Amino acid sequence: MRIWAVGGGKGGTGKSLVSHGLGARLADRGASVILVDADFGGPNQHTYCGLRKPERTLGQFFDEKVPLADLVVETRIQGLRLVSGNVNAQNTDGITFAQKAKLFRHLRKLPADHVILDLGAGTSYDVLDSFLEADVQVCVIAPDALAIENVYLFLKNVKYRQMTRVLSETGLRDRAREVWKHRTDHGIATVDQFLDHLRAGHPEFAERMDGARARLSIQLVLNQIRDMGQAEVGVAVSGAIQRFLGLPAVCAGHVRHEKDLWRRPNPDTPVLHHGAAFTLRQDLDAVAGAILAARADQP
Amino acid sequence: MTGMEEARARALLEVGPGASLEEIHQAHQRLRRLLGDPQGLFLAPGMDEFSEEATARVLAEVEEAFQVLCRVHQGASPPAPRPTPVLEVLPRTGVELRKVREQMGLTLAFLAQETCVREDFLAALEADDFVRLPPVSVSVRGFLGAYLTALGLPAESIAPAYMARYEAWRAGR
The missing domain is CATH 1.10.287 (Helix Hairpins)
Known part of the structure; x- marks a missing residue:
């Protein structure tokens, strides 16, 4: 079973659509898929699935300790099930690290081939940790300068969060703080030099960092393109992530903008299951296929 | 070095x-x-x-x-990088566009991959062979835009005149 996390920083780039679409297309390929709406700020996977009011939500896992498996509901799409987000909650901030760890333990036990987490916008620790914990890391961008800058910021935060987590695991946080405080004495000007310094002095840190980095493989999805000339942006951004941020990234493909997406016959129709969504289904299928192929050699 | x-x-x-x-x-x-x-x-x-x-x-x-x-x-020194052609006059016809592409050393196969537009459609664009293009203006405009963008040419300056010729051809059929 694989956990996919769909993030990317900026709101409005289509993380929810891509999460839903990947889930629906994987289900259509015969896989058993559970979508988990972890977008605490704006849960709406139930609407994508054509479900009007979620009876059970992820909030009950945290607040009422309802087993995660009991929160899974069927959708109208064969093979695709859903854990809805907490649509009626006032505040879902501040999930503790222990709660997150528990959530992931339970996610791994869900009876499915793929679990897809819609992470929502932002760079809170909740989002960053979930992104880092996942087996497949998907970043959604749109072809505009703001979305692209935000994805770089998001990934920079991912990189730093990963580093601080490894520092905690190896008991080096205080040591790292000291080094950073006196960085000029150590001839350190950049974060990469700081990392190199810690790596050189602490082999266990270097080993853990290498392990953590090896688990990171960012699949970039370029959403909302309006002409095929924009398709190049996906490849250019994944190249920039590699070259400028030093993180492994590939472009898994693009998804064309569909202005009539929400003109479905009635609210019970899953959003990708009406005529106007044809190109979206086609593009999302290609993206899902590319990600599966890229991950085929991973354990 | x-x-x-x-x-x-x-x-x-x-x-x-x-x-x-x-x-x-x-x-x-x-x-x-x-x-x-x-x-x-x-x-x-x-x-x-x-x-x-x-x-x-x-x-x-x-x-x-x-x-x-x-x-x-x-096993020898690399050739000098091919510069992007400096255009004194913007290309207007398919033949002129093809010349620019060839000067840049780009193949149609490469552009087809870059633009996700079929190679035979790109060839038809360059040959002004409108009959071989899809009979839908919006598709032709899309193909042309993708082609021009991939070549780094200003689509907004070149496409209208090209499309005007295409529309005139369609009207005359």
């Missing part, structure tokens, strides 16, 4: 071990075009990671990777 290994050079230019010299050339040209534009959509000059120094460093690495792979292929 260089200690860069071939594998690293291939990773930098994003070309596989089986890449031809032509493909290496194209990858190099493409990266120079993408990274050389400070207004490029995919750069974030506000972030330290994308500073002028960082961009210059990345461009230098790309250049070095190109030199390394050319030497591997030819």
